[in-house]
Amino acid sequence: MPAHQQRISLALQQRLPDQNTVAAATLAEAMHYATLNGGKRLRAMLVYATGEAFNADPEALDSAACAVEMIHAYSLVHDDMPMMDDDDLRRGQPTCHKAYDEATALLVGDALQSLSFECLTDNNLPPAQQIAMVKCLANASGVLGMAGGQAIDLASVGKQLSQSDLEAMHLLKTGALIKASVMLGAYCSANHSTADLKQLNNYAEAIGLAFQVQDDVLDVIADTATLGKQQGADIARNKPTYPSLMGLEAARNKAQTLVTDALAALDNLENQCLALRALATFVVQRTF
Numbered sequence: 001m002p003a004h005q006q007r008i009s010l011a012l013q014q015r016l017p018d019q020n021t022v023a024a025a026t027l028a029e030a031m032h033y034a035t036l037n038g039g040k041r042l043r044a045m046l047v048y049a050t051g052e053a054f055n056a057d058p059e060a061l062d063s064a065a066c067a068v069e070m071i072h073a074y075s076l077v078h079d080d081m082p083m084m085d086d087d088d089l090r091r092g093q094p095t096c097h098k099a100y101d102e103a104t105a106l107l108v109g110d111a112l113q114s115l116s117f118e119c120l121t122d123n124n125l126p127p128a129q130q131i132a133m134v135k136c137l138a139n140a141s142g143v144l145g146m147a148g149g150q151a152i153d154l155a156s157v158g159k160q161l162s163q164s165d166l167e168a169m170h171l172l173k174t175g176a177l178i179k180a181s182v183m184l185g186a187y188c189s190a191n192h193s194t195a196d197l198k199q200l201n202n203y204a205e206a207i208g209l210a211f212q213v214q215d216d217v218l219d220v221i222a223d224t225a226t227l228g229k230q231q232g233a234d235i236a237r238n239k240p241t242y243p244s245l246m247g248l249e250a251a252r253n254k255a256q257t258l259v260t261d262a263l264a265a266l267d268n269l270e271n272q273c274l275a276l277r278a279l280a281t282f283v284v285q286r287t288f
Contacts, residue, residue, distance in 0.1 A: 001045050001275065008044040011062040012036060012069060015119055017111075030100045030108045031115075035073040038091035038228065040286070042211070042279065043068040043181040049275035050185025050200065060123040060188040064133060067116040068181045071141050074112035075177075077105050079150065085237070092228040113141070125188065133187045140180035149173025153239070161240040167209060174215070175208025182276075195268075202265035203276065210258035211283050216241040217251050218287070226288050255284045 012035055019028035044065035051061040080087040080095040081102060087095050097105035120133045139145055149172030156169065182204035186192050192200075216234065220243050224231040234241050242251035262280045266273045 001049075001278070004045045004048045005041050007048070007062070008041050008065050008069060009036065011066050015066050015115070015122070017115075026100070027104060027107055027111060030096060030104050031111055033099060034077050034096045034105075034108050035070060035112065037093050039069075039073075040288070041069065042283075043072055043177060045279060046178065046181040046204075046276070047185040047188075049273070049279055050182050051188045052185075053269075053271045053273045053276065054186060054189035054191045054196075056185065056189035056191075057123070057125070060125050061185065063119045063121075063123045064184040064188055067119040067133075067137055068177060068184060070112040070116035070119065071137065071146075072177060074109040074116070075141075075146055075150070077112070078109040081105055084150070084154065085233070087230060087233065089224070089229050092225075120184075123188075129187055129190070133184055136180050136183050136187065140176040145172055145176030145180075146174075149176065156240055158238045159240065161245070163245055166240055166242065166245060170209060170212040171205065174212040175205060178208035178211060179204035199265045199268045203262045203280070206258045206262035206265065207280050207283050210255045210262065210280075213242045213251055213255040213258065214284050214286065216243055217248065217255065219243075220248060222287060228288060259284050 013032075016032055016035060017028040019025050019032065022028045047065040047068060048061050050056075051064070076090060077096045079085050080090055081097050088098055089095060093099070095105075096108055100108075116137065117134060120137060121130050123130070125133075141147060143151075149169055152169045153173055156165075161169070179201065182200050183197070186197060186200055218227060219232060219234050219241065222231055230236075235244070242254060245251075246254065259280050263277060266276055266280075
C-alpha cells in the first residue's frame, strides 16, 4: 500500500498551514514536524482501504485520512510531554517538545485537533455524511474515546489491572481512533448497509485491540532503533501491559486470535476487502 502512504503524505502537506505565509511560522513548522515526520500511517490506510471497498469518493477519503492522522499526531505530541509520558524520542526523532519547546508542543496539538475537523468538511459530501463523520471523530477522540483512555492509562501506573480492565482501557486509548478510521472510510460512501457497518465495527474493534497487544509485545522484544521510540518504556514506568499480565507468548497468541476475529468479520461482507485483510495481518506481523 505504498500508493496510499504517498497519497496521505501529499494530502497532509496540502492541508497543513504554509509556514512561509502564516504569522505563527514556528507553530506551523512544528505542525509539519509532528505530522510529516514518519509513522506507519495505519489509520489513514484504514480510511482508504474501507472507502475504496465501498467505492467512496477519493477526495472525501483524503479529507478523512488527513483528519485521523492529524488527531493521531496531536495525541502523540501531547502524550510525549513531561506531564504525561515524558518521552524524548518519537518516530526516531526528538519529540515535538524537545525539538521545539513545551508551549509550542501544546499549541501544535491544539492546532492539529482544530484543523482535523476542518478537514472533515473539506469535501463535496452531503451535509448529513459530513455531520456523521464529525460526530464519529469527536466521539473517538474525546472522553469516551482516546482522551478518556489516556486518562485511565495515567491513573493505572503502578497498579495491577485485570485483563478486562486493560482491554477496556485500550479499546478507548488506541482502539477508538482505529475504529473511527474504518468507519470514516465507510461514511465517505453511501454504498453500504447497516449490516455492513456492524461487521466493519467488529473488524475495527478487533484490530484496534490487536494493535495495542502487538505494541506491548514489541515494547519487550524490539529495540529502540527499530521502534523509533524508547524500548521498554512501559515497563520502566510500571504500566500494566499484556505481556506483564498474561506472559509474552500468551500475548502474542491473543493478538493473533484478535486478527482471526477481524478477518472473520470481513467474511460477512459481500465486498472482498482485500486491503483491509492485508492491514489486519500487518497489525500483528509488524516489527515497529
